Amino acid sequence: xxxxxxxxxxxxxxxxxxxxxxTTGYFLEREGQQAVLKEKQERLFxxxxxxxxxxxxxxxxxxxxxxxxxxxxxxxxxxxNARLTAVTDQMAAxxxxxxxxxxxxxxxAIVTYGPSALYGGTVGQPIPPDHPGWTVMRSGQPAVENxxxxxxxxxxxxxxxxxxxxxxxxxxxxxxxxxxxRQTAAMDRAVIGVTAAGVLLGILLTQxxxxxxTRDVRTVTDGLVRLRSDLHHNIPPLPGEIGEIAAKxxxxxxxxxxxxxxTADIVQSIADGVIAIDxxxxxxxxxxxxxxx
Numbered sequence: 001x002x003x004x005x006x007x008x009x010x011x012x013x014x015x016x017x018x019x020x021x022x023t024t025g026y027f028l029e030r031e032g033q034q035a036v037l038k039e040k041q042e043r044l045f046x047x048x049x050x051x052x053x054x055x056x057x058x059x060x061x062x063x064x065x066x067x068x069x070x071x072x073x074x075x076x077x078x079x080x081n082a083r084l085t086a087v088t089d090q091m092a093a094x095x096x097x098x099x100x101x102x103x104x105x106x107x108x109a110i111v112t113y114g115p116s117a118l119y120g121g122t123v124g125q126p127i128p129p130d131h132p133g134w135t136v137m138r139s140g141q142p143a144v145e146n147x148x149x150x151x152x153x154x155x156x157x158x159x160x161x162x163x164x165x166x167x168x169x170x171x172x173x174x175x176x177x178x179x180x181x182r183q184t185a186a187m188d189r190a191v192i193g194v195t196a197a198g199v200l201l202g203i204l205l206t207q208x209x210x211x212x213x214t215r216d217v218r219t220v221t222d223g224l225v226r227l228r229s230d231l232h233h234n235i236p237p238l239p240g241e242i243g244e245i246a247a248k249x250x251x252x253x254x255x256x257x258x259x260x261x262x263t264a265d266i267v268q269s270i271a272d273g274v275i276a277i278d279x280x281x282x283x284x285x286x287x288x289x290x291x292x293x
Contacts, residue, residue, distance in 0.1 A: 044156075048158070054087045059168050091173075100171070105168055159173075
């Protein structure tokens with residue numbers, strides 16, 4: 001704990017200014033991150049719904065025109081891929097950085113994954129047993145996951161394909177987590193910068209105010225030191241409460257001068273000799289009558 005008034009003021013300002021600003025900055029950062037994630041999720045789910053509408057009556061309706069071997073699942077995947085790749089590629093091209101695709105539950109395979117130039121090699125592959133897509137197909141409810149999946153570390157919005165009360169598969173739209181992290185990092189830097197600037201400004205203002213206050217206090221203390229040997233000295237006028245203290249000290253010094261003058265007049269006028277000495281035995285005052293003794 002600092003002993004000087006200025007040090008105490010700076011410490012107090014650091015607590016009073018920094019605590020609310022940093023707390024506010026922390027919650028703003030959290031809320032901002034949640035807002036960015038929510039915006040991303042809503043956008044990805046919007047793409048899911050568009051792809052669901054593009055699918056029409058579903059995979060079974062598209063396969064109704066399939067004339068090949070009904071037991072050749074790979075051929076059926078290729079047939080669906082040929083019908084739907086243009087849809088997912090167009091959606092991916094209109095939304096750079098986003099990956100979209102269809103998954104057929106009955107065929108247990110990825111039907112399309114756009115942009116196909118990057119992810120076409122995944123077509124025909126099943127998703128792992130622990131993939132959250134299975135949860136979506138079992139529950140028939142949309143879900144969003146943030147973590148490692150087929151494409152890598154992604155924010156993945158998954159939408160069930162429900163036709164006539166049955167889940168035929170699911171649609172996904174995802175974005176690399178790095179893209180999301182870059183946006184939240186930029187927001188974090190802005191919040192941290194504003195928070196740091198606010199704390200620094202508060203400390204600088206407090207330092208300027210404390211410097212003025214300590215200067216006024218030093219003026220009063222220096223004046224008191226001089227008044228010990230010279231009651232005629234006046235502390236210069238100061239602003240605020242410190243100025244009121246200085247004025248009272250000046251009034252007290254003047255009252256002491258008046259009392260001293262009155263005492264001197266009384267001592268000088270009495271007929272008896274008066275001699276005043278201090279504790280060391282030294283004479284401090286003597287009146288004219290004593291001088292003639």
